[in-house]
Amino acid sequence: MTEHLINHIRQYCDVEEEKLGLFKSFFEKRTYRKKDMLLTEGQRCHEKFFIVRGCVHLYYLKQNGIEQTTDFAMENWWTSDFMAFQTGSSSQFSIRAIENTDVLCITSENQRKLLNNIPELNAYFHLIFQRAYAASQVRFRLLYEFSKEELYRDFIQHFPGFVQRIPQYLLASFLGFTPEYLSEIRKKYLS
Amino acid sequence: MTEHLINHIRQYCDVEEEKLGLFKSFFEKRTYRKKDMLLTEGQRCHEKFFIVRGCVHLYYLKQNGIEQTTDFAMENWWTSDFMAFQTGSSSQFSIRAIENTDVLCITSENQRKLLNNIPELNAYFHLIFQRAYAASQVRFRLLYEFSKEELYRDFIQHFPGFVQRIPQYLLASFLGFTPEYLSEIRKKYLS
Numbered sequence: 001m002t003e004h005l006i007n008h009i010r011q012y013c014d015v016e017e018e019k020l021g022l023f024k025s026f027f028e029k030r031t032y033r034k035k036d037m038l039l040t041e042g043q044r045c046h047e048k049f050f051i052v053r054g055c056v057h058l059y060y061l062k063q064n065g066i067e068q069t070t071d072f073a074m075e076n077w078w079t080s081d082f083m084a085f086q087t088g089s090s091s092q093f094s095i096r097a098i099e100n101t102d103v104l105c106i107t108s109e110n111q112r113k114l115l116n117n118i119p120e121l122n123a124y125f126h127l128i129f130q131r132a133y134a135a136s137q138v139r140f141r142l143l144y145e146f147s148k149e150e151l152y153r154d155f156i157q158h159f160p161g162f163v164q165r166i167p168q169y170l171l172a173s174f175l176g177f178t179p180e181y182l183s184e185i186r187k188k189y190l191s
Numbered sequence: 192m193t194e195h196l197i198n199h200i201r202q203y204c205d206v207e208e209e210k211l212g213l214f215k216s217f218f219e220k221r222t223y224r225k226k227d228m229l230l231t232e233g234q235r236c237h238e239k240f241f242i243v244r245g246c247v248h249l250y251y252l253k254q255n256g257i258e259q260t261t262d263f264a265m266e267n268w269w270t271s272d273f274m275a276f277q278t279g280s281s282s283q284f285s286i287r288a289i290e291n292t293d294v295l296c297i298t299s300e301n302q303r304k305l306l307n308n309i310p311e312l313n314a315y316f317h318l319i320f321q322r323a324y325a326a327s328q329v330r331f332r333l334l335y336e337f338s339k340e341e342l343y344r345d346f347i348q349h350f351p352g353f354v355q356r357i358p359q360y361l362l363a364s365f366l367g368f369t370p371e372y373l374s375e376i377r378k379k380y381l382s
Contacts, residue, residue, distance in 0.1 A: 058328075060332055060336075062335075062336060063336075068332075068335050068336070070328070070331045070332055070335060071328070071331070081325075081328065082321055082322075082324055082325035082328060083322075083325035083326070083328065083329055085321075085325075086318070086321055086322055086325055092329065092332060093328070093332070115314065119310065119311065119313075119314065120310065120313075122310075122311075122313035122314040122316075122317045123306065123310065123313040125313075125317040125321070126313045126316040126317045126320060127277070129317060129320035129321045129323070129324050130273055130276075130277055130316070130320045131273075131274075131277060132320070132324045133273055133320050133323045133324040133327060134272075134273035134274035134276075134277055135274070136324060136327035136331075137249075137261070137262070137272065137273060137274065137284070138274055138283065139331075140261045140262070140327075140330075141251055141259075141261055141283060141284070143334065144253075144259050144261060144367065145251075145253060145254075145259070176335065
């Protein structure tokens with residue numbers, strides 16, 4: 001599984017082959033079954049996850065007890081509650097596997113050691129997080145600009161891979177729809 | 192002005208004093224007057240900005256021609272259209288000074304050279320962007336969860352410095368209010 005991450009890193013920065021050999025000792029390989037929890041809201045969040053295979057959703061519990069999905073992640077994405085990861089505070093989000101999911105997991109303590117050993121990896125994380133933040137800037141723009149129907153159209157256009165894999169009720173939650181409204185829009189686009 | 196940035200960097204990572212001496216040659220100091228443009232939507236965005244003094248807003252033009260503010264930045268914040276900066280594409284946002292503003296500006300080409308010379312700075316940018324992305328995760332949660340009035344209350348609680356400095360019509364735009372609605376809410380909280 002670490003090969004998968006190493007290939008991803010190589011797209012962003014150069015690290016010597018022998019240094020990457022150190023790699024495995026800092027990561028834990030984990031397999032989650034569909035519906036298993038990677039992270040639970042309210043717990044300390046010491047880990048971040050690189051998804052090798054599978055798909056997860058990030059959500060929080062609304063005051064009315066309903067789960068609100070705020071994000072998804074699939075192969076080659078990093079996911080976590082990054083505020084909790086960076087500051088050591090309690091998590092404001094839960095993460096659950098939507099499919100059987102293989103991840104490489106690293107604790108904040110192990111990441112500190114890894115970056116001490118291979119500081120070149122900071123270049124990788126710099127670009128990964130700059131890109132993630134950049135995508136957030138675009139998403140905020142869409143949230144201001146688009147109607148709900150336009151948000152759906154934009155999502156299926158830019159993330160066709162997700163639409164096939166995630167349950168419709170989670171997509172509805174993410175887009176701020178009722179499942180019924182999503183179902184209506186889907187029929188319109190399929191017809 | 193570079194002292195300001197160096198102090199900021201030192202909060203996040205260790206870089207040798209003599210290396211930071213190289214620094215100045217990669218940055219351009221600029222002073223913008225209130226209402227000057229740092230970046231204009233549709234142009235190539237080759238630069239990112241570290242704000243030494245002052246305050247700016249990030250916005251785009253809606254289809255009806257109205258400016259929609261999506262973010263602010265003040266002292267010690269980096270700002271840009273980071274997708275355009277990273278990919279070299281045209282900017283989807285404009286940035287305008289709200290006050291007389293001093294920045295340190297770096298081009299993507301100069302950043303590449305700077306990071307070649309001082310790769311330790313990747314550790315700084317890694318943490319800066321992880322934090323920025325983490326703040327986005329929290330902001331998405333607030334957008335799903337809070338009513339408009341709660342968004343206002345949260346904003347004045349977490350960013351009291353901004354509330355004093357930014358014009359009310361920009362704050363209203365950012366929060367998705369009409370200026371009249373913001374004015375009503377403010378009266379309620381002041382009374």
